[in-house]
Amino acid sequence: MVDNFDAICSKLKEEKYKITPQREIIINILLDNLNKHLSAEEIYDIAKGINPDLGMTTIYRTLDLLVELGVLQKLEFGDGRTRYELQDEDMHHHHHLICLKCGKVEEFEMDLLEALEQKILEKKGFEVMDHKLKFYGTCSECR
Ligand SMILES: [Zn+2]
Ligand SMILES: [Zn+2]
Ligand SMILES: [Zn+2]
Known part of the structure; x- marks a missing residue:
């Protein structure tokens, strides 16, 4: 940490x-x-x-x-x-939400990709250590 x-x-x-x-x-x-x-x-x-x-x-x-x-x-x-x-240690577990209108970047604190990571391990023998996920959209204030 x-x-x-x-x-x-x-x-x-x-x-x-x-x-x-x-x-x-x-x-x-x-x-x-x-x-x-x-x-x-x-x-x-x-x-x-x-x-x-x-x-x-x-x-x-x-x-x-x-x-x-x-x-x-x-x-x-x-x-x-x-x-x-x-x-930080929890880096693996947060995703970024990027507002296309105001440019604000928020964090979504949950990973929720465990099932996908498990599938990747099963199908490809590849162990996921990290991932960077960016969601582009409209934030609550801009909507
Ligand atoms: Zn916004
Ligand atoms: Zn972040
Ligand atoms: Zn993950």
Whole structure:
């Protein structure tokens, strides 16, 4: 589980990366916005409010580093923006609902694909470890 500050810091330290104040700010923004699927630009906007010296390059570099370390996952929802989500154990079990009108991304917390996964195992001998499912449609507010 890497959804808490200490777990993320120990990942960095394992790979001999320092916990710089900039990295700390970015990690805290990610932790404060769990399930919000922030883009780099949105993270930048929040970070600027905390430390105006934090540049876009630092944001991108830190996000790339966290992705490389397996702490963070990059998500594409087809709107041309890369979004980020902290990895967690339950990642397997949530699906994304993307509103085509307002662009909001919600999570659906249940997997419900167990029967399909079982069929895949039976028919193909393939064990499903994960899947990324995106549903495109209209959210409750836009309907
Ligand atoms: Zn998500
Ligand atoms: Zn909507
Ligand atoms: Zn599943």
